[in-house]
Amino acid sequence: MTIATNIAIEAVEANAHPHLQDQKPPFRWTRIPLHLILAFGAIVMALPFAWMVLSSFKPLSEIFLQPPKLLPMDWAPENYPTAWAGADFPRGYFNSFYIASIVVIVSILTSAMAAYAFARIRFRGNNALFMVFLATLMVPVQLTVIPLYIILGYIGWIDTHLALIVPAALFNAFGVFLLRQYVRGIPLELEEAAAIDGASRARTFFTIIIPLLRTPMVALGIFTFLAQWNSFFYPLIFLNTEEKFTIPLLVNQFKGAYSSDWTSLMVAATLAAAPLLIIFIIAQRQIVEGIALSGSKT
Amino acid sequence: MSAVVEEPKPKTGLAKPKFEPPPIRESAKKARRQDNMFAYLFLAPQLIGLVVFMLGPLIFAFVLSMSNWDGFGTRSFAGFSNFATILSDPQFRESAGNTVWYTVLSVPGTMISAFIVAYMLQKVRTKSLYRAFYFAPVVTSTVAVAAIWLWLFNPEISPLNNLLRNLGLPAPDWLQDARFVIPAFAIVGIWQGLGYQIVMMMAGLENVPKSLIEAADIDGASELQKMRRITIPLLSPTILFLSITSIIGSFQIFDYIYVFMGPSAPAASRTIVYEIFQRAFVEFNFGLGSAIAIILFLCLLALTGLQLMAQKRWVHYTE
Numbered sequence: 001m002t003i004a005t006n007i008a009i010e011a012v013e014a015n016a017h018p019h020l021q022d023q024k025p026p027f028r029w030t031r032i033p034l035h036l037i038l039a040f041g042a043i044v045m046a047l048p049f050a051w052m053v054l055s056s057f058k059p060l061s062e063i064f065l066q067p068p069k070l071l072p073m074d075w076a077p078e079n080y081p082t083a084w085a086g087a088d089f090p091r092g093y094f095n096s097f098y099i100a101s102i103v104v105i106v107s108i109l110t111s112a113m114a115a116y117a118f119a120r121i122r123f124r125g126n127n128a129l130f131m132v133f134l135a136t137l138m139v140p141v142q143l144t145v146i147p148l149y150i151i152l153g154y155i156g157w158i159d160t161h162l163a164l165i166v167p168a169a170l171f172n173a174f175g176v177f178l179l180r181q182y183v184r185g186i187p188l189e190l191e192e193a194a195a196i197d198g199a200s201r202a203r204t205f206f207t208i209i210i211p212l213l214r215t216p217m218v219a220l221g222i223f224t225f226l227a228q229w230n231s232f233f234y235p236l237i238f239l240n241t242e243e244k245f246t247i248p249l250l251v252n253q254f255k256g257a258y259s260s261d262w263t264s265l266m267v268a269a270t271l272a273a274a275p276l277l278i279i280f281i282i283a284q285r286q287i288v289e290g291i292a293l294s295g296s297k298t
Numbered sequence: 299m300s301a302v303v304e305e306p307k308p309k310t311g312l313a314k315p316k317f318e319p320p321p322i323r324e325s326a327k328k329a330r331r332q333d334n335m336f337a338y339l340f341l342a343p344q345l346i347g348l349v350v351f352m353l354g355p356l357i358f359a360f361v362l363s364m365s366n367w368d369g370f371g372t373r374s375f376a377g378f379s380n381f382a383t384i385l386s387d388p389q390f391r392e393s394a395g396n397t398v399w400y401t402v403l404s405v406p407g408t409m410i411s412a413f414i415v416a417y418m419l420q421k422v423r424t425k426s427l428y429r430a431f432y433f434a435p436v437v438t439s440t441v442a443v444a445a446i447w448l449w450l451f452n453p454e455i456s457p458l459n460n461l462l463r464n465l466g467l468p469a470p471d472w473l474q475d476a477r478f479v480i481p482a483f484a485i486v487g488i489w490q491g492l493g494y495q496i497v498m499m500m501a502g503l504e505n506v507p508k509s510l511i512e513a514a515d516i517d518g519a520s521e522l523q524k525m526r527r528i529t530i531p532l533l534s535p536t537i538l539f540l541s542i543t544s545i546i547g548s549f550q551i552f553d554y555i556y557v558f559m560g561p562s563a564p565a566a567s568r569t570i571v572y573e574i575f576q577r578a579f580v581e582f583n584f585g586l587g588s589a590i591a592i593i594l595f596l597c598l599l600a601l602t603g604l605q606l607m608a609q610k611r612w613v614h615y616t617e
Contacts, residue, residue, distance in 0.1 A: 034418050041415060042431035048489065049434065051457065052446045067464075068457040110343035123337040133344075136352050140550055140598060142571050143591040146578045147358035148351065150369060170347030201336045230439035232553045237579055248441035252557055255445060262449060269445040276437045284430050287437065291494065292501045295539070 052273070056080070056266035063262050076263070083267035086258065091243055092250040093275070099161055099246065100228035103168045104221050111175030111220070112213055116205050118176065119183035120191070130180070133173045141233065149237060163238040164246075168228065175220050178294060182216045183209060219290035226291075229276065247272045362588035369584055380589035390590065393568040396480050400569065401548040403484035404491070409540060411488065412495035413533075417525070419496070420503050429500075433493035440490070444557035447486045448473075451558075473558055476566035483567075486554050491547070495540055502536030503529065534613040542605050546598055570594050 056079055058072040118130050157163040194204045232248045239245060254268040280287055363380055367373040384390050415432060419425050435443060450458045451472035459469035472482040506529055514524050552571040559567055561580050578587025
């Protein structure tokens with residue numbers, strides 16, 4: 001697969017990125033009231049975060065101050081080592097990170113494979129099977145969580161990370177659906193060209209389809225990673241031992257154990273929120289567009 | 299009689315090498331078989347997942363809902379008694395009512411404010427700066443969000459209540475007062491859910507053709523007329539999508555409540571999913587829990603079906 005494929009790929013890539021010209025409206029003085037409203041809204045949205053971060057630096061004595069103040073009067077950075085010692089945060093980060101990463105990689109690769117088969121191969125039962133995948137999108141997780149708990153208990157996976165990883169990695173109906181839409185949008189000529197050059201189905205998939213699915217796969221990856229990292233319901237049900245806890249479980253447990261220690265709770269919340277907020281600030285555009293893209297194709 | 303399914307048929311514009319697929323039926327069959335094999339191979343991982351982690355549990359859920367079982371002892375057939383028990387349970391009825399109340403408060407609240415913000419954002423240049431602020435709660439875990447609001451809802455230390463008092467408004471004990479606990483959840487839900495809807499609506503608004511707005515300008519249409527006659531009809535598919543997904547989402551509210559209240563929350567603050575969790579994983583009554591989950595499922599199906607039926611009246615699709 002050389003000449004024909006390359007020509008075809010270039011043709012497609014030239015069309016794949018029509019310039020998303022960000023036509024900015026010109027600055028007008030009449031827009032100032034608009035800015036005032038938007039800025040007010042933005043501040044309202046940011047205040048809870050500001051409260052969280054600033055309160056995490058307050059000494060305990062300032063909590064009951066009336067009226068409450070946003071800024072600490074005495075800064076107490078020692079709250080951080082205290083809270084850090086109260087729960088195993090490094091392990092929590094590690095657990096959350098590796099679980100989310102494996103789920104993202106495996107579920108997106110297997111979804112792309114399934115999507116390709118559904119979009120391009122006329123095998124027996126293609127449409128019916130795809131409809132089954134689609135229909136499962138309507139099933140709320142709460143309906144399957146009880147049987148899943150029993151089944152996973154039977155296999156012996158309760159209180160192991162496998163209970164969180166395997167089901168999420170091996171079943172991603174939304175991913176299959178989204179990627180199938182995109183595979184259908186790829187011109188058939190590319191695969192035909194590859195076939196002329198003698199490429200097998202598998203080779204076509206990995207060298208032509210996967211690179212062209214980059215955008216939706218990254219979007220789906222962001223979407224899945226966020227959902228996994230922040231997931232609370234499944235970990236709460238499937239995990240019992242503290243060293244297996246993910247970050248959200250750790251914060252929840254912190255809340256129970258230090259119910260009156262408000263500053264430490266804010267430290268825990270800050271520690272839980274910080275990694276994704278930092279990544280979000282760095283890669284705002286990709287994250288927002290990825291999530292918009294995941295939603296808009298539905 | 300074309301021989302091979304999905305065999306190359308070069309089209310115009312691409313290199314057209316002289317290529318004839320061998321018209322032998324035997325090889326065609328073989329290629330087709332290979333193709334099928336390949337399809338099943340590629341489908342295998344997700345297919346296994348579908349059967350083991352979705353279809354199996356789904357059937358099992360229906361079986362469980364008709365059983366008496368705590369997961370350890372013997373399972374006995376219960377018929378529809380779990381459904382009868384739960385539907386006549388005053389606690390469940392209250393929880394269902396709370397869920398509906400939460401949905402009524404949070405879904406329109408989120409959608410209307412998201413529309414207003416998105417509509418204003420498309421008119422300014424510093425879109426991405428504002429967007430960052432509105433979107434930040436979306437990437438934050440529900441547990442961290444609940445921890446923050448736990449403080450903001452505590453009447454003794456809340457800066458929010460202090461502000462309300464200064465404005466001469468009632469400053470309730472949000473989470474303990476039965477009248478205010480569901481509105482409190484709705485405030486958090488709106489705060490966290492707003493950014494996603496803004497982004498979706500902005501994507502929808504970008505598809506409104508500039509030429510239509512300009513034509514309306516020439517005709518002297520007011521801002522409100524343009525919004526009502528052009529923007530909202532063209533945005534209606536996005537609005538339908540958001541209303542379906544956000545109603546489903548709000549019926550499944552759980553995380554905030556569990557962090558706020560812990561297990562065994564007071565009656566006024568419980569919702570349907572909280573009941574599922576409570577019955578199945580605190581009381582280990584899998585039958586009752588599954589029955590509630592099936593009721594939830596049927597409610598969501600009905601609500602989505604109703605919206606899809608009603609869409610003909612107000613959703614406009616271009617093309």
